[in-house]
Amino acid sequence: MFKRFSSLQWKSFFRSSNLGKSLGIKILMGFFGVYMLLSLAGMGTGMYFILKKVFPDQSPMWSISQYFVYWILIELFLRYFMQKLPVMDIKPFLTTPVKKSTIAHYILGRSAASIYNLLTLFFIVPFAIVLLFNNYPVLNVVLWTIGVMAIVFCINYVNLLVNKNEKVLIGIGSVLALGYGLDYFGIFSVKTFFAPIFHALYAYPITVFVPIALAVLVYYINYGYLRNKIYLDATLKPKSVQANTSDMSWTRRFGEMGSFLQLDLKMIWRNKRTKSQVFISILFVFYGLVFYTQDIYSSMMPMKAFVGIFMTGIFLSNFGQFIPAWDSSYYSMMMSQNIPMRKYLDSKASLITVSVVAMFFLTIPYVYFGWDALAINFGCALYNLGVNIPVILYFGSFNKKRIELDQSPFGNMQGTSATQFLIMLPVLVAPIIIFSIFYYIFNLQVAVIVLSVLGIIGFSMKNYLLNIITEQYKKKKYGMIAGFKEKAS
Structure with missing residues (x-):
């Protein structure tokens, strides 16, 4: 069924009457996306040597662990603006014997294949390869990479839950600004506080199950939410909206x-x-x-x-x-x-x-x-x-x-x-x-x-x-x- 859904989405894209109208923009954005992925791969390859130069007294793994908390907050913040739930026209399927659970799993599965998840992958994998060439333990590096990607999927599915809530956006932005301010003015070292937590993914490989379990949990929370929303008459229920009026007479x-x-x-x-x-x-x-x-x-x-x-x-x-x-x-x-x-x-x-x-x-x-x-x-x-x-x-x-x-x-x-x-x-x-x-x-x-x-x-x-x-x-x-x-x- 997943293959069938993908085929229908593919045909819908190429048979669209609007494909030719914006084809130039799509191609340009495609080239920009490829350039970004290649740039991230290059940055990931050189990050080990950059960290060694900037922080000569620290292990690169410890140095990068200090900034993981900021990376998570920044990615959540940016995804709120940039990432959307990969929707599909599900109404034709609701009158057929296609399970709602299958539709929900397909939508969430497409979300996992988002380019925003690939961005981190193209940075982390080259960095991990450089670590292996510098004689870091294979098991630790591989499981650390898996743990980081599990965190990426956590961010992905958390974003789908909070994407329409502006209060969450303000909260994330405030925490990010406050943390950076505390670090910059030397009031409290947020980096040092969170570094051991993220460094544990490398130092203690068994901790990889924590982000994996969190990713699975957030996935099924999303699944339950989506499955309960997939009904033919879900959009027929009238919405009660409080009207905010202002005559702006001063204009x-x-x-x-x-x-x-x-x-x-x-x-x-x-x-x-x-x-x-x-x-x-x-x-x-x-x-x-x-x-x-x-x-x-x-x-x-x-x-x-x-x-x-x-x-x-x-x-x-x-x-x-x-x-x-x-x-x-x-x-x-x-x-x-x-x-x-x-x-x-x-x-x-x-x-x-x-x-x-x-x-x-x-x-x-x-x-x-x-x-x-x-x-x-x-x-x-x-x-x-x-x-x-x-x-x-x-x-x-x-x-x-x-x-x-x-x-x-x-x-x-x-x-x-x-x-x-x-x-x-x-x-x-x-x-x-x-x-x-x-x-x-x-x-x-x-x-x-x-x-x-x-x-x-x-x-x-x-x-x-x-x-x-x-x-x-x-x-x-x-x-x-x-x-x-x-x-x-």
Whole structure:
């Protein structure tokens, strides 16, 4: 039966009417996936020697065991966003003599074959092979590898249980930030506390049964949950949802633009995919810690400029690149009304402007790492305001793929086209090139001033640029309407 299910899924994929429409993206993502797997294999091969160099007084096995607790938390955190339950259309099978238990086992079995599980496998296996070549005990290394993969499956099935619970996400993120903070400021060594627990998987091979037992337990908890949900009339039961209303009357002070602004704010707050953009933007404020806390990046100013553009413009990039596809479900209705396109674009620009300013204020604490950090973030914020907002709105006129707002926000390529990949060049690459040229020819102050001046010039030309963009949207109007009507695009 498993073979039959796999065959049906395979045929469904290749017979889909949408296969050709996004084939280029699928191939590109496939190459990216292969590149990632090969990179992880290379990293796993070299990790033994890196740990020996960084921690010469410790065994590499002990060193890597210290970071296992962070790896588990980070993987849980990232999987919440990226991994979805591998669903299949089960309704046709519910009227046939196919056991619900078989369907549930197949769905969970497909989840075990997820690429997210392969990522760890491609890292751990080369690392284990290097250990064997360095005369580590074969039995210990093999059982340790099995134990680590059992932990991966635990993470996989735990994620399927908690994937829709935002409170769990906040809890994981808080524990991760708290643990890192305690370690970084030397208050309490979380790494040292958990290292013996994970090192026991290598030192005492019999402990491999613990993660295996946990993986089996979480699997059957998932199985019981899924099996109880597989009913033909499961979706017929009406859901009682508490309505949260807000008239947002304060937006009326913005005149005609206020109605569009109100629609955008309601859309962001009420839908999964748009709401997730807000949470991601806030979380990426901590992205700078990856660079500012590492000595290797201390002299790499262009990298800090990248971080500044990225942190202050994360909402601009994530939300702005899909304008106006966010409104695709009712875009044709809007275009049939007497609605000024310029006001529509003004509201989008205003919303993104507020996000850039808010993100800059959230990055102000990076002044702890020096005034240079604050200056770079300030210059990058001005550049985002003056240059990147018009650029991202202009590229939005090429969006013709529909977005269903109520679908899963992550691991979702809906609405994605070649435009989303091309837009990263002017938004992220161009300012870094400009900054680097003036930084290496002159100095940091000149590079920051150039970014700031470009942003101010762009901001002063806002009306002129928006008029050009408005004409572009009017030219592309009917093409976008036709594209947004294709629900399966």
